[in-house]
Amino acid sequence: MREFGNLMGSLTAILFTIAFLNRPVKAINKMYGKKIAKTSFKGTFQSLMKFLVKNHKLFGALAATSALIHGAVKFSVYGFVASGFLTLTLIMLQGILGGYGFRKMKGKAGGWLKIHRLIPYLVFLSIFNHVVVKIFW
Ligand code: HEM
Ligand code: HEM
Known part of the structure; x- marks a missing residue:
């Protein structure tokens, strides 16, 4: 179970990064x-871009799901872990914001997108804190 929990944590970082690639690409x-x-x-780049943009919501939703699974597994063993909860909260916020932008704003630019573009940097910092430096555990 510990290995599975760790796998879900690493998988979240990977899926989240793939969802994020929407912007740089x-x-x-x-x-x-x-x-x-x-x-x-040309061909490789265009197929890659198409794939990443088309499946952006899917990778985002999968990242949120694996984050929840990792969080639940680790919480059941370690209890409250501040750095993990911070990361999970930011990822869920990002997913909810994406869902809002998609459903209510039909994906069009607006305040939501500015925040949706900013949150990933906070998530990357938060993951770094959670996994490497642990400034607050
Ligand atoms: C409620 C939320 C969370 C809790 C309670 C939590 C707890 C933990 C704990 C206790 C560990 C140490 C694992 C061990 O040695 O058994 C860990 C590792 C890890 N966590 Fe979290 N975490 C949470 C959320 C997240 C999120 C949202 C991510 C997103 C990327 C994440 C990514 C990781 C990674 C990559 C590891 C290292 C896995 C490894 O050593 O292979 N965690 N987490
Ligand atoms: C949780 C991981 C996620 C990350 C890291 C992420 C990241 C991003 C980024 C960086 C952009 C800006 C793209 C640009 O500049 O053109 C974006 C756009 C967008 N995101 Fe997300 N997002 C995530 C999840 C979601 C989810 C779950 C949804 C919807 C269910 C969603 C819906 C959208 C929409 C509609 C756009 C604007 C149109 C587009 O670029 O496709 N996102 N996202």
Whole structure:
């Protein structure tokens, strides 16, 4: 169970990062899309971008699910762990905000998207704290 719990924690970090790639891949396309189009990398890059943008919500939802599973497994053994709860709260907030933006705002830019673009950086810092430095446990 401990191994499974750890696996779910690492899986969350991976899925969350894949969901996040939505932004850099679009930014690369905006800045270098024309240059890439002239290279043999064009097809690979475009399929990768399509895949990441199309499945963004799926990876986000899967990250939130594995975060909940990891959190529940670890909570049942260790009880309250501040750094873990902080990370989980931020990830759930990100998922809920994404759901709101998708359903109510139809994915169009707005205040929600600014926050949705910002939260991932806080999550990465929070994961780093939770797993490596543990400034608050
Ligand atoms: C209620 C929320 C959470 C609690 C109580 C919690 C608790 C813990 C604990 C106690 C450990 C040490 C594991 C051990 O040695 O048995 C751990 C490891 C870890 N946690 Fe969390 N955590 C939570 C949320 C999260 C979230 C949301 C992430 C998202 C990425 C995460 C990622 C990780 C990772 C990557 C590890 C290291 C796994 C390994 O050593 O292989 N945790 N967590
Ligand atoms: C939990 C992990 C998630 C991360 C790290 C994440 C990250 C991001 C980022 C960085 C953007 C900005 C893309 C850009 O600049 O164009 C974005 C956009 C968006 N996200 Fe998320 N998101 C997550 C989950 C979700 C979920 C669960 C949903 C919906 C159910 C969602 C819906 C959206 C929508 C509708 C957009 C705007 C349109 C688009 O780019 O597809 N996100 N997300």
